[in-house]
Amino acid sequence: MTSAPDDPASPAGAGLGWPRLHPTTQSAYNRILWNGGLSKSEVAKELGLSRTRMTAIARDLEAAGLIVEGGREQRANTGRPADMLLAKTDLFHFLGVHVRADELVAAVIDLTNKVVWERRQHVAELDPSVIGAQCRTWLTKAKADGLRVAALAVCGSVERIDGATEGFGLQAVAPEATRSEWEKEFGIPVWAEDDIIALTAFEQWPRLAEDQDSMALISLGRDIGFGLVADRKIILGAHGRAGRFSHVQVANDGARCPLGHRGCLWAESSTTSIVNDIADAQTLGDVIGQAAQGEQTASERLARAARGLGVAAGHILNLLDPDKVILTGDSPLLLDSRTKDFDEGMRSVYTVPDPPVIEVTVFDFLEWARAAAGLALYRRLAEHDH
Ligand SMILES: [Zn+2]
Numbered sequence: 001m002t003s004a005p006d007d008p009a010s011p012a013g014a015g016l017g018w019p020r021l022h023p024t025t026q027s028a029y030n031r032i033l034w035n036g037g038l039s040k041s042e043v044a045k046e047l048g049l050s051r052t053r054m055t056a057i058a059r060d061l062e063a064a065g066l067i068v069e070g071g072r073e074q075r076a077n078t079g080r081p082a083d084m085l086l087a088k089t090d091l092f093h094f095l096g097v098h099v100r101a102d103e104l105v106a107a108v109i110d111l112t113n114k115v116v117w118e119r120r121q122h123v124a125e126l127d128p129s130v131i132g133a134q135c136r137t138w139l140t141k142a143k144a145d146g147l148r149v150a151a152l153a154v155c156g157s158v159e160r161i162d163g164a165t166e167g168f169g170l171q172a173v174a175p176e177a178t179r180s181e182w183e184k185e186f187g188i189p190v191w192a193e194d195d196i197i198a199l200t201a202f203e204q205w206p207r208l209a210e211d212q213d214s215m216a217l218i219s220l221g222r223d224i225g226f227g228l229v230a231d232r233k234i235i236l237g238a239h240g241r242a243g244r245f246s247h248v249q250v251a252n253d254g255a256r257c258p259l260g261h262r263g264c265l266w267a268e269s270s271t272t273s274i275v276n277d278i279a280d281a282q283t284l285g286d287v288i289g290q291a292a293q294g295e296q297t298a299s300e301r302l303a304r305a306a307r308g309l310g311v312a313a314g315h316i317l318n319l320l321d322p323d324k325v326i327l328t329g330d331s332p333l334l335l336d337s338r339t340k341d342f343d344e345g346m347r348s349v350y351t352v353p354d355p356p357v358i359e360v361t362v363f364d365f366l367e368w369a370r371a372a373a374g375l376a377l378y379r380r381l382a383e384h385d386h
Contacts, residue, residue: 017188018092018150018380019064024049028057029066030381032087033111034206037070039082058085065091087111092150094380095142096372097135098195098365099156099173101126101163106138107369108147109377113206115370117142126161126168128178132185139186151188153376154179155195155368159223170194191379195368196243200227200234202367202374203326214322218313219329222272224265230320246270250311250345251304268308271330277301284330306338310345313358317350324357332362 021029028043038046044054061067070084089111098105102124108117119138123130131154142149156162156170174192183190200217207215217227226243228235235242247257247264254263255273267273271284278298281287290298313325327335335342350356363371 019066021060021064022057024053025057025060026381026383028054029061029087032061032067032085033089033381037073037084037086039073039075039084041082042075042077043085061085091148093117093142093147094373094376095135095138095149095152096198096369096374096376097131097138097152097154098368098372099126099131099154099161099170100365101161103365104131104134105365105369107366107373108142108149109370109373111377113202113370113374113377115366115373117145117147118366118369120365126164126173128173128175131173132178132182135182135186149188151190151376151380152182152186153191153193153198153372153379155193155198155372155375157196157223157225158194159225162221189376189380189383191376193375194225195371196225196227197234197236198371198375199328199363199368200229201378202371203227204229204232204234205374205378212323214320215324215326216313216316216320216322217326217328218309218316218331220269220271220309220327220331220334221329222270224270224312225329226316228316228320229322245312245316248312248315250308254304254308263308265308265312269305269312269334271334274301274305284333288333288336302334302338303341306335306341307345309334310342310347311349313342314346314348314350317346317352317356324359327358327360328363332360335360 024047027047031043031046032038040054040058044051065088067085067087070086072081073084075082093108093110095106095108102122104121104123106119107115110116121134135152139149154174158169158171160166161168170192179190179192196219203217204212204215213232215229219225224246226245228243246266247259247261249261249263250265250268251263255267256262257264257267261267274284274287275281278287278290278301281290287298287302291302316325
């Protein structure tokens with residue numbers, strides 16, 4: 001995707017957009033930003049640049065207003081003081097919009113991933129014109145509040161928008177043709193992507209400086225989504241379909257899913273399937289409530305779901321050997337006091353003696369929007385990085 005021309009006359013456009021940078025200059029900037037400041041020689045070393053080339057790059061970045069000199073600082077790697085380059089982090093902002101069936105949630109972040117602005121809007125129905133109109137309004141308001149939005153990401157599940165009926169995914173509300181119209185109208189790059197990819201970018205992007213090269217994210221809900229990072233890149237697949245892993249077999253017996261699999265992850269662990277199996281339960285919370293009151297059926301059903309999730313995580317560990325696995329969505333709710341079942345499932349396939357790094361993280365509705373904004377930032381900076 002190419003950047004749209006910066007059009008100061010564009011009504012909702014952010015005015016002066018992200019400056020066009022040579023790929024190497026963009027890479028240098030990214031290194032400075034991720035690391036919270038670096039000396040010239042550190043950047044030059046990371047990117048294999050000559051001193052002359054690095055001096056020119058620092059000059060270009062300063063002229064673009066993207067970095068400032070940060071004074072001299074003692075550097076651990078050389079033991080000598082060096083002139084620091086610091087990124088200006090409040091110069092540009094990134095808008096993320098998370099699409100749910102009856103609500104749009106917006107978050108604006110600055111270059112350090114910090115949320116500086118947020119809004120929620122109830123919507124009676126979802127179609128591209130509703131989303132376009134709301135994005136236009138928010139861009140105008142953010143601009144009036146002094147924010148310079150340099151990119152926009154509209155995110156939601158490609159399988160099924162949260163709270164929507166089956167088969168109603170992101171494509172229905174932000175098709176490619178509409179996305180490119182928004183890009184022209186708003187005068188900034190616009191991405192429309194799966195929210196699992198956004199969450200993956202959000203979790204991976206700030207960790208680049210810590211040498212986190214790979215990770216897997218599993219989001220449990222009515223459906224189960226997977227986000228994968230390898231060699232510092234989000235795996236999208238040749239056709240944008242990577243991470244479809246929710247029908248892998250995790251139990252030899254077990255429930256049947258609508259596709260006819262027996263004991264697949266969806267049948268064993270999706271909240272849809274758990275709730276369907278328990279009488280009088282409408283939500284996962286109901287099933288957990290029943291289990292807490294000593295109902296054996298509910299308790300055993302949850303244990304099976306946790307074990308299934310563990311087997312799936314074990315397969316991912318075997319396949320990718322990631323730095324870490326993040327479990328989110330309804331996983332924290334399911335795994336609360338059921339980590340033994342999860343571990344048992346994982347250990348039935350993952351046989352490496354060292355325990356893997358597994359994080360269980362809660363994301364609320366705002367964090368999905370924040371993740372979308374993080375994706376806009378990530379895409380914007382990574383577009384020309386090499
Ligand atoms: Zn299945």
